[in-house]
Amino acid sequence: MLPHNPNAQDGAWQYCANTECDVIYYLDADIVDTDNVITQVCDKATDKPTPACFCFAHTPDEIQADFIEHDGVSTIKAEVKAAVADGLCSCEHLNLSGKCCLADIHRTIKSIAQTATV
Incomplete structure (x- = not known):
């Protein structure tokens, strides 16, 4: 489970390294995108x-x-x-x-x- 979202489903969440994509983690149809995280995200960060x-x-x-x-x-x-x-x-x-x-x-x-x- 992702610690910042108690409603996230259990499972093997995957990290999306595609810099053109706003999705950071995904599991089946569930996603966590750049609008839903509390820190800069590796290759997806553009402002700091x-x-x-x-x-x-x-x-x-x-x-x-x-x-x-x-x-x-x-x-x-x-x-x-x-x-x-x-x-x-x-x-x-x-x-x-x-x-x-x-x-x-x-x-x-x-x-x-x-x-x-x-």
């Missing part, structure tokens, strides 16, 4: 930064600044990796994909590295 890491609220801009400040090395990734190893994350509940945020952080850093001049 969405965290690359929901557990520790690191945004792509923050990761980019860290990457540049540390000459092409992300200290944020190392910090998050250590926190995950210590069991301090809650990705399965906070990340809308239900997956660990480390992959999102890695993709963000890879994208930054391809465009940044350190």
